[in-house]
């Protein structure tokens with residue numbers, strides 16, 4: 001297991017704004033905590049506040065901030081990690097109030113991405129996303145320091161402040177240019193494959209659904225797989241049936257994927273855009289409710305890049321863990337959540353079940369979109 005027991009300790013927290021939610025928030029917090037564990041952190045406490053709205057200054061209510069401060073004093077964690085998205089002002093205020101670094105879910109996702117990125121393009125995209133995320137905070141903290149310096153009658157602060165900001169802006173501009181260039185090149189490569197008459201099917205789905213395992217089983221590649229979130233960051237093309245079909249292994253989805261992150265990974269989404277029949281890989285070993293939530297989340301991402309849900313093929317993976325009865329029931333559940341009549345192929349990347357059926361479905365001549 002990747003759960004390193006001795007890592008730095010953190011407290012996690014969330015302001016839960018839906019008073020009627022008794023389940024989803026637990027999955028959301030569980031997901032945040034597995035991302036943290038994957039980074040080697042130990043979760044020593046979880047603090048949830050239920051209130052209809054987050055506060056502009058501290059996310060949490062004033063009283064709760066005092067309570068968190070007491071816990072931070074008692075437990076002395078490395079950081080306080082919150083599920084809600086933090087504005088620069090909230091981060092600044094909370095850090096001053098608690099005396100410890102405060103980060104949000106988006107920061108954690110970026111940290112994971114940074115660890116997993118191995119190719120140039122992913123690295124550039126992550127650096128840009130990180131700078132874009134932290135720029136308002138850098139601006140705020142630089143101006144606060146500058147103000148302090150002015151109060152102390154020490155000159156030169158303004159110059160240093162503007163110099164720092166300009167350097168960050170310049171770097172962002174360079175990164176954007178490089179990404180654009182690589183992106184155009186990548187798009188050309190995709191178009192060339194299509195012109196050559198190949199079909200492209202992208203493997204999409206939640207992280208850990210088994211996309212890479214399926215990709216390996218079908219293409220003969222030996223890409224790394226693991227139960228760590230975001231094992232795969234960059235896309236990889238693999239040909240099958242003498243280049244009749246290209247399978248594409250891609251980055252996994254997460255709950256509440258930050259729109260800024262989707263934007264910075266637009267290039268990866270190009271693969272989905274050009275895929276005639278995207279495969280949605282679903283982990284059937286999950287509980288029903290978790291399956292429902294993950295499928296809905298995946299549908300949101302697919303729709304956000306303009307995919308007609310009726311064009312997808314579902315690979316219901318990990319059926320080696322289910323009985324025949326359960327396979328039937330889970331298939332019905334998937335159909336029910338999707339609300340469209342698409343092929344659902346039970347497969348096991350691990351035991352090689354259903355792989356031929358999946359390839360047959362993907363290489364079939366364009367099927368008229370079926371509507372229920």
Ligand SMILES: Nc1nc2c(ncn2[C@@H]2O[C@H](COP(=O)(O)OP(=O)(O)OP(=O)(O)O)[C@@H](O)[C@H]2O)c(=O)[nH]1
Pocket residue numbers: 206207208209210211212213214224225226227228229230231232233250251252253317318319320321347348349350351
């Ligand atoms: N039992 C079972 N486990 C599987 C199967 N396919 C994948 N797994 C396991 O599921 C975990 C995730 O597999 P990956 O192939 O890395 O999943 P992924 O969707 O590529 O994950 P990311 O790259 O992180 O998005 C690993 O521990 C695999 O061993 C399967 O058919 N059956």
Ligand SMILES: [Mg+2]
Pocket residue numbers: 211212213225231232250
């Ligand atoms: Mg993968």
